[in-house]
Amino acid sequence: MTRKTLPWLQSGGCGGCSLSLLNAETPHLLARLQQANIELLWHPSVSEVNGPELIRLLNAIVDGDTALDILCLEASAMLGPNGSGRFHMLSGTDEPMFQWIQKLASRAKQVVAVGSCAAFGGITAAGSNLVEAIGLQYDRSQRGGLLGEQWQGADRLPVVNIAGCPTHPDWVTETLTLLAADALASDDLDEYQRPRFYTDHLVHHGCPRNEYYEYKASAETAGDLGCMMEHMGCLGTQARADCNIRPWNGEGSCLKGGYACVNCTAPGFEEPRHSFVETPKLAGIPVGLPTDMPKAWFVALASLAKAATPERLRRNAVAERLIYPPGRGVKKRE
Amino acid sequence: MSDGNGRTLLGPLNRVEGDLEIQVAVAAGRVSEAWVNSPLFRGFELILQGKAPMDALVYTPRICGICSVAQSVAAAGALAEYLQVTPTDNGRIATNLTLACENLADHLTHFYLFFMPDFARPGYQSEPWFEAIRERFRAQTGAAVNQVLPARAAFMRLTGILAGKWPHSLSLQPGGTSRALSTSDIVRLRMQIGSFRQFLEQVLFDGPLEQVAALASREQLQAWAAAHPHGDFARFLSVAEALKLETLGRTRHQFLSYGAYGQSRGHWFCRGVVGWQGNQLQPRTLDLDAITEDMSSAWLRGESAHPSVGHTQPDIEMPGYSWCKAPRLAQQVTEVGALARQVVAGHPLLLDLVREQGANVMNRVVARLLEFALVVPAMEDWCQQLIPTAAFCAPQSQRPAQGRGVGLVEAARGSLGHWLSVKDGRIHNYQIIAPTTWNFSPRDRAGQAGPLESALARTPVSGELHECLPIQHIIRSYDPCMVCTVH
Numbered sequence: 001m002t003r004k005t006l007p008w009l010q011s012g013g014c015g016g017c018s019l020s021l022l023n024a025e026t027p028h029l030l031a032r033l034q035q036a037n038i039e040l041l042w043h044p045s046v047s048e049v050n051g052p053e054l055i056r057l058l059n060a061i062v063d064g065d066t067a068l069d070i071l072c073l074e075a076s077a078m079l080g081p082n083g084s085g086r087f088h089m090l091s092g093t094d095e096p097m098f099q100w101i102q103k104l105a106s107r108a109k110q111v112v113a114v115g116s117c118a119a120f121g122g123i124t125a126a127g128s129n130l131v132e133a134i135g136l137q138y139d140r141s142q143r144g145g146l147l148g149e150q151w152q153g154a155d156r157l158p159v160v161n162i163a164g165c166p167t168h169p170d171w172v173t174e175t176l177t178l179l180a181a182d183a184l185a186s187d188d189l190d191e192y193q194r195p196r197f198y199t200d201h202l203v204h205h206g207c208p209r210n211e212y213y214e215y216k217a218s219a220e221t222a223g224d225l226g227c228m229m230e231h232m233g234c235l236g237t238q239a240r241a242d243c244n245i246r247p248w249n250g251e252g253s254c255l256k257g258g259y260a261c262v263n264c265t266a267p268g269f270e271e272p273r274h275s276f277v278e279t280p281k282l283a284g285i286p287v288g289l290p291t292d293m294p295k296a297w298f299v300a301l302a303s304l305a306k307a308a309t310p311e312r313l314r315r316n317a318v319a320e321r322l323i324y325p326p327g328r329g330v331k332k333r334e
Numbered sequence: 335m336s337d338g339n340g341r342t343l344l345g346p347l348n349r350v351e352g353d354l355e356i357q358v359a360v361a362a363g364r365v366s367e368a369w370v371n372s373p374l375f376r377g378f379e380l381i382l383q384g385k386a387p388m389d390a391l392v393y394t395p396r397i398c399g400i401c402s403v404a405q406s407v408a409a410a411g412a413l414a415e416y417l418q419v420t421p422t423d424n425g426r427i428a429t430n431l432t433l434a435c436e437n438l439a440d441h442l443t444h445f446y447l448f449f450m451p452d453f454a455r456p457g458y459q460s461e462p463w464f465e466a467i468r469e470r471f472r473a474q475t476g477a478a479v480n481q482v483l484p485a486r487a488a489f490m491r492l493t494g495i496l497a498g499k500w501p502h503s504l505s506l507q508p509g510g511t512s513r514a515l516s517t518s519d520i521v522r523l524r525m526q527i528g529s530f531r532q533f534l535e536q537v538l539f540d541g542p543l544e545q546v547a548a549l550a551s552r553e554q555l556q557a558w559a560a561a562h563p564h565g566d567f568a569r570f571l572s573v574a575e576a577l578k579l580e581t582l583g584r585t586r587h588q589f590l591s592y593g594a595y596g597q598s599r600g601h602w603f604c605r606g607v608v609g610w611q612g613n614q615l616q617p618r619t620l621d622l623d624a625i626t627e628d629m630s631s632a633w634l635r636g637e638s639a640h641p642s643v644g645h646t647q648p649d650i651e652m653p654g655y656s657w658c659k660a661p662r663l664a665q666q667v668t669e670v671g672a673l674a675r676q677v678v679a680g681h682p683l684l685l686d687l688v689r690e691q692g693a694n695v696m697n698r699v700v701a702r703l704l705e706f707a708l709v710v711p712a713m714e715d716w717c718q719q720l721i722p723t724a725a726f727c728a729p730q731s732q733r734p735a736q737g738r739g740v741g742l743v744e745a746a747r748g749s750l751g752h753w754l755s756v757k758d759g760r761i762h763n764y765q766i767i768a769p770t771t772w773n774f775s776p777r778d779r780a781g782q783a784g785p786l787e788s789a790l791a792r793t794p795v796s797g798e799l800h801e802c803l804p805i806q807h808i809i810r811s812y813d814p815c816m817v818c819t820v821h
Contacts, residue, residue: 010352010353011374012374012376013399013817014396014397014398014399014402014501014817015351015352015398015399015400015817016396016398016399016400016402016501016502017399018399019399019400019443019501020399020500020501022443022483022486022487023486023487023490023500024483024487025484025487025488026484028480028483028484028487029483030474030479030483031480040474044348044349044351044352044353045348045349045351045443045447045448046349046447046473046474047348047349047473047474048451048454048455048472048473048474049348050345050346050347050348050349051344051345051346051347051800052800053800054346054348055346078376081648081650084650086650087374087375087376087648087657088353088373088374088375089373090345090346090353090373091345091346091347091353091354091355091371091373092343092344092345092346092355093345093346097353123381123393123396124376126381126393127377127380127381127382127383127384128380130377130380130648131375131376131377133376165396165502166399166501166502221727221729221730221731222507222509222512222727222730223507223509223510223511223512223513223514223725223726223727247494248494248498248499248500249490249491249492249493249494249499249500250488250490250491250494250495251491251494251495252493252494252495252497252498252499253498253499254498254499254503254504255498256498256513257496257497257498257499257503257504257505257512257513258498258505258511258512258513258514259498259503259504259505259512260504262392262504264502274386275385275386275388275389276386276388276389276392277386277388277389277391277392277504278386278388320514320725320726320727321514321516321722
């Protein structure tokens, strides 16, 4: 069976999705790609060739002489200033990187956006978006992007958006493995074209702070053990990803690291319109409610839960480490 | 690709973490001049203006996926000064462990994935050592990669324990860290550090870390390599000797280090500047107020300024050849990185090598590898210093309406600084000088070439410039991070 060819390009981003990808364990990244029957045509961090040899390879793809099965772009396309693309000219070519991406995508059987920058614009599009950063098929939550709404691959799949900032290594290698085996269909993608195998979950699922959440026993400052939804800006009950089910770096997640989920798989996460680390509230109630939860029920349940909070949780929630283990040390509330 | 001026355009250059373009002019078989272009501009300093100060902890790590923790630590340092918060001892130690993990993982990535594969390229196929080096270090398929990727990923598990994840953690806070460690967490940290030590002693050094750390002269280094030939360190040293890498990329700029791994007083590797007095290395006083960023060769508007009042105004119509500013310390070109850090810290091996041969390709790589031997034992000690009953994060709930702060840190690639000012509770100005901003800076107003630009000058070249491997070695000897450079 011929191997599926895959070039990997970067533009307006930090390279963090590639570095995260190198965290892949058992088997390691290159072994995973080999088992997935993928031939890495070029990657900025691990390939030998550069300079004219790389330009020849890219031109061979554009001319149709080298088959392109899966094109991966990590980072946003940058159109600025004033549509000229000069905020990133591919070095050695005097040509804006976004035009290279367009030319290559027109030859690709499938295009994959790796990370929220490539998918939606991401962090590079924050602030006033002076650099005119956009995603491959989205500009923030608006469909379109660099390649346009109509773009689809040979199997009628749109751009596959492996959103995240950064992406989990498994999200990337599992998506690529499925694509290489022609085993990813449009039904397997969600409303933002993200692979459902990880976005059919909420970050809330498997959160180690769930008991604090149930009783609205809330953290008040960095390092506290309690639920971070009420005060600390945590969006885990709305964010779509399996971060607390699939461990990061062996055992971690944002919540396990003691800090809020910033919903980094969502379009526009880079501009929450309030501080990332403080929950915006209206009349004392968080503005963003848990997914699918009617406001009246949330308010009713929250006030009931607060009234029922065991002393153990109330005190542990505002401590850095467990003061009271379950069933010991604290009198039951009357 | 040669333009009308007789300059040759080199690029795209990979294994440099981002995009890089270099122009070189050649005369009489040597590079006569070089111009370094950082071709990517994203504008983080502008994004940060008007944001809530604490949001810098979300934005700044995302400047760079390979120096993410270093960016966080610099931001947390700047915020700590603005908030007038002192990190707890535990928080300081946990921060050092997280940063040390990133820095060493970066050194590992650089050596095995970015730097050594160039010696396995066809240009060297007639060399007697070629087959063995190619079998070991070839990009993607060399034998080393099957050992290095698992060792790196396992070592990065430290960040899963300490910081939730890597890259882009929010655990590094002005008051310390948000993840209080238990005794069992510390056991796991020590296990992972121990496994990494084993990898280094078996695969990289073929000998104990303490012996490498104790090397004090060029003679001792040579003797050690001869006695430990099965390590990748010795393999590198033998190639370095065969190719005379100590003659490549030779410069004599002053060395800067902001000091690495804060202790209760001072730093584990001290802060300072070391310059040249004739042929002697001479410590100088570090005056942070004497740092300026010059924009004469950048597509940026404005006058040279100290970063506390600096600005970033992109304008593609400006005469220039890079998006990178030119930082200077007391108007002088300055080299940063592991070599600078160890020269400033006074490590006898590097002092001996640099006194004799200046900064060069070999010394820059030796300094990085030496840091494995120095930092891993320190990490083992730091784990012992953690007190699992004490606090990890100091209270930091105050939000003054006005204030300033500076965060200085040593990233893997050298000195990284963040300069923050807050007005009306919002970020008024935020300026960043990254390690590669120093090293890959363009010419300044006085016409002084940046460190890499002068390191490339005088490089002997023959044949097709694009296949000139010495140029590639010189570039990568700095372990450039191009996404940090302009940010």
